[in-house]
Amino acid sequence: xxxxxxxxxxxxxxxxxxxxxxxxxxxxxxxxxxxxxxxxxxxxxxxxxxxxxxxxxxxxxxxxxxxxxxxxxxxxxxxxxxxxxxxxxxxxxxxxxxxxxxxxxxxxxxxxxxxxxxxxxxxxxxxxxxxxxxxxxxxxxxxxxxxxxxxxxxxxxxxxxxxxxxxxxxxxxxxxxxxxxxxxxxxxxxxxxxxxxxxxxxxxxxxxxxxxxxxxxxxxxxxxxxxxxxxxxxxxxxxxxxxxxxxxxxxxxxxxxxxxxxxxxxxxxxxxxxxxxxxxx
Amino acid sequence: xxxxxxxxxxxxxxxxxxxxxxxxxxxxxxxxxxxxxxxxxxxxxxxxxxxxxxxxxxxxxxxxxxxxxxxxxxxxxxxxxxxxxxxxxxxxxxxxxxxxxxxxxxxxxxxxxxxxxxxxxxxxxxxxxxxxxxxxxxxxxxxxxxxxxxxxxxxxxxxxxxxxxxxxxxxxxxxxxxxxxxxxxxxxxxxxxxxxxxxxxxxxxxxxxxxxxxxxxxxxxxxxxxxxxxxxxxxxxxxxxxxxxxxxxxxxxxxxxxxxxxxxxxxxxxxxxxxxxxxxxxxxxxxxxxxxxxxxxxxxxxxxxxxxxxxxxxxxxxxxxxxxxxxxxxxxxxxxxxxxxxxxxxxxxxxxxxxxxxxxxxxxxxxxxxxxxxxxxxxxxxxxxxxxxxxxxxxxxxxxx
Numbered sequence: 001x002x003x004x005x006x007x008x009x010x011x012x013x014x015x016x017x018x019x020x021x022x023x024x025x026x027x028x029x030x031x032x033x034x035x036x037x038x039x040x041x042x043x044x045x046x047x048x049x050x051x052x053x054x055x056x057x058x059x060x061x062x063x064x065x066x067x068x069x070x071x072x073x074x075x076x077x078x079x080x081x082x083x084x085x086x087x088x089x090x091x092x093x094x095x096x097x098x099x100x101x102x103x104x105x106x107x108x109x110x111x112x113x114x115x116x117x118x119x120x121x122x123x124x125x126x127x128x129x130x131x132x133x134x135x136x137x138x139x140x141x142x143x144x145x146x147x148x149x150x151x152x153x154x155x156x157x158x159x160x161x162x163x164x165x166x167x168x169x170x171x172x173x174x175x176x177x178x179x180x181x182x183x184x185x186x187x188x189x190x191x192x193x194x195x196x197x198x199x200x201x202x203x204x205x206x207x208x209x210x211x212x213x214x215x216x217x218x219x220x221x222x223x224x225x226x227x228x229x230x231x232x233x234x235x236x237x238x239x240x241x242x243x244x245x246x247x248x249x250x251x252x253x254x255x256x257x258x259x260x261x262x263x264x265x266x267x268x269x270x271x272x273x274x275x276x277x278x279x280x281x
Numbered sequence: 282x283x284x285x286x287x288x289x290x291x292x293x294x295x296x297x298x299x300x301x302x303x304x305x306x307x308x309x310x311x312x313x314x315x316x317x318x319x320x321x322x323x324x325x326x327x328x329x330x331x332x333x334x335x336x337x338x339x340x341x342x343x344x345x346x347x348x349x350x351x352x353x354x355x356x357x358x359x360x361x362x363x364x365x366x367x368x369x370x371x372x373x374x375x376x377x378x379x380x381x382x383x384x385x386x387x388x389x390x391x392x393x394x395x396x397x398x399x400x401x402x403x404x405x406x407x408x409x410x411x412x413x414x415x416x417x418x419x420x421x422x423x424x425x426x427x428x429x430x431x432x433x434x435x436x437x438x439x440x441x442x443x444x445x446x447x448x449x450x451x452x453x454x455x456x457x458x459x460x461x462x463x464x465x466x467x468x469x470x471x472x473x474x475x476x477x478x479x480x481x482x483x484x485x486x487x488x489x490x491x492x493x494x495x496x497x498x499x500x501x502x503x504x505x506x507x508x509x510x511x512x513x514x515x516x517x518x519x520x521x522x523x524x525x526x527x528x529x530x531x532x533x534x535x536x537x538x539x540x541x542x543x544x545x546x547x548x549x550x551x552x553x554x555x556x557x558x559x560x561x562x563x564x565x566x567x568x569x570x571x572x573x574x575x576x577x578x579x580x581x582x583x584x585x586x587x588x589x590x591x592x593x594x595x596x597x598x599x600x601x602x603x604x605x606x607x608x609x610x611x612x613x614x615x616x617x618x619x620x621x622x623x624x625x626x627x628x629x630x631x632x633x634x635x636x637x638x639x640x641x642x643x644x645x646x647x648x649x650x651x652x653x654x655x656x657x658x659x660x661x662x663x664x665x666x667x668x669x670x671x672x673x674x675x676x677x678x679x680x681x682x
Contacts, residue, residue, distance in 0.1 A: 188357050189396035193410040193461070194385030203413070207400045 017147050027151050034103065034157045042099035051091050055082040065275045074271055081264040090239055090261045097228050097238035097265065100156055104163035104224040109217060112168045116175025117201065126176065133169040141166045141227060145234050159228070159236030167223035174216025178209025214277035221273060225266050239265070283330035284465065284497040285354065290327045290363035292349055295320025298361040311520045323349035325521040326363070334495035338512035340502050346521035347501045351467050354499065355388050356380055367465070385414050389458035393470035395450045397442040403429070403453050404438035410461040428459040431490065448479035466498045473502065484511050505544050509533070517541050556637060557630040559666065560650045560659030565589045568598055568617050573609040576601055576617060587646050589657060590621050597649055597657040599623040625649055630658055634666055641666045
């Protein structure tokens with residue numbers, strides 16, 4: 001029976017994670033940077049603004065985006081949706097959740113777009129990175145929480161880290177796809193007129209791939225948002241935590257209220273980014 | 282003087298091109314090499330010279346390697362072996378930096394599907410080549426509008442490519458190429474994506490421009506008619522190898538082998554013209570809705586003394602004479618029907634031009650060419666017949682009504 005003993009994969013990974021903890025300086029720096037963006041930049045900025053000003057400003061932006069098409073659904077959605085969240089008294093939680101999502105998205109874009117560009121330039125990189133992205137997306141998101149806590153303790157930072165791992169793949173994939181989909185003739189045109197590789201990338205490939213890349217960023221935002229409830233399990237604040245509490249206490253009223261707030265936030269973020277994408281296409 | 286000198290230029294697509302090169306030296310064919318090694322020979326030891334300010338046409342069917350060959354000239358594809366000499370430099374061996382300089386200053390390219398940047402305006406498309414060179418904004422805009430003017434597109438600067446028709450888009454492609462003021466223009470099937478009428482216009486325009494520009498043009502096409510029309514010299518390619526180089530006259534009168542002969546036969550056959558090939562678009566009036574006043578007006582405008590009368594479905598009814606019509610106008614009549622003469626000379630669309638000669642010399646009015654259900658397709662006038670018989674190429678595209 002013991003001819004084939006169980007392979008200690010889990011132990012190996014655990015040992016690896018333990019070993020990684022030695023890189024304290026790097027971990028400390030990451031924690032500081034992520035914490036800085038999530039708490040000191042986004043959250044600190046958002047809480048400074050009175051809710052009503054925030055709501056009206058966002059409504060105005062939405063209105064400006066759709067002004068030409070004369071379809072006023074989006075600004076109405078933003079106005080009513082956010083007022084509703086404010087009315088349910090989830091405003092403070094909303095801001096925390098929004099900060100988490102924005103930080104995770106920002107990091108995903110900063111890492112994901114260059115990585116996607118690199119993948120598009122090299123078939124070898126594409127072959128190496130694709131299975132890693134598959135792994136990142138299919139591994140149950142809960143699992144990331146364990147090393148995230150091991151490295152970053154509890155709070156908003158491990159929540160952001162877990163969100164980035166889970167939410168980054170679409171940005172990488174669609175950047176790669178968008179660049180690879182640029183018609184050969186257009187690439188040839190840019191080369192035939194003497195572009196440097198850098199000019200080709202910035203003047204032709206990225207503008208051509210922009211719509212596809214933005215679709216990736218939109219997906220990243222949605223995935224990051226779906227992580228906030230899971231991240232609540234490791235003490236990340238925000239609407240997710242209210243949902244998590246409600247589950248623990250079997251509180252239907254609270255669960256529904258917090259849940260609907262998340263749904264509204266998701267729809268608003270989705271429609272806003274899609275509208276921006278269409279507008280700039 | 283030769284502007285471009287190509288020596289034994291070869292491209293092999295595959296993992297071990299050196300091995301295929303050896304086999305080529307042993308006179309193996311493209312198919313044998315593919316079978317033996319799995320590698321594709323794109324261009325096989327092509328050598329030729331392009332003279333200063335000539336239009337050098339490279340023609341071949343798809344898969345003959347002509348598009349690969351033109352891309353070897355500006356190294357969009359890196360050659361496996363051989364040299365491309367331009368102004369004393371072997372482009373096959375220069376550094377990336379030098380290659381970019383040549384591409385920016387000496388060679389421009391026009392693409393089959395135009396290769397325009399859809400997110401840029403026409404102006405900014407044309408400026409692209411200058412922009413990557415770092416030319417300042419003002420000089421760029423000046424040169425761009427100059428070259429847009431050359432191709433007749435002023436006023437479209439702020440449009441986007443997808444707002445323009447195919448022919449206009451290719452004019453933009455041409456303007457972009459000219460904006461750099463290159464010595465050499467590479468045109469890869471530049472007019473093949475355009476419909477026949479527009480294609481002919483563009484060929485004429487290119488020839489007109491060439492009169493004053495005197496660029497060295499390498500023009501790729503799969504269409505022998507196009508090659509004969511615009512080429513000073515023509516190269517025929519097959520399976521990656523050059524089969525024959527010569528002037529249009531030489532190619533037609535002295536084909537190097539059976540392959541070229543077969544091409545040329547096609548041309549001869551097309552010289553057997555039918556009425557449909559030489560007819561021109563007629564002025565007509567519709568008896569159902571037009572009266573004598575309209576008929577008179579049209580005849581005046583076109584400067585003709587009679588006009589064909591058709592029904593609602595363009596079916597031929599007859600012809601009216603300017604004298605009868607002006608009389609009718611004076612008498613205040615409003616219907617053309619009583620004036621129509623039915624005894625008009627009529628032929629089918631596929632009548633050979635030869636048979637039209639007698640008819641055209643005796644008929645007092647242009648010959649009507651009809652198709653199914655007596656539909657009026659066009660008219661033939663005597664000078665068309667004579668031109669066709671004298672052997673000058675008659676453009677069949679102009680006659681589509």
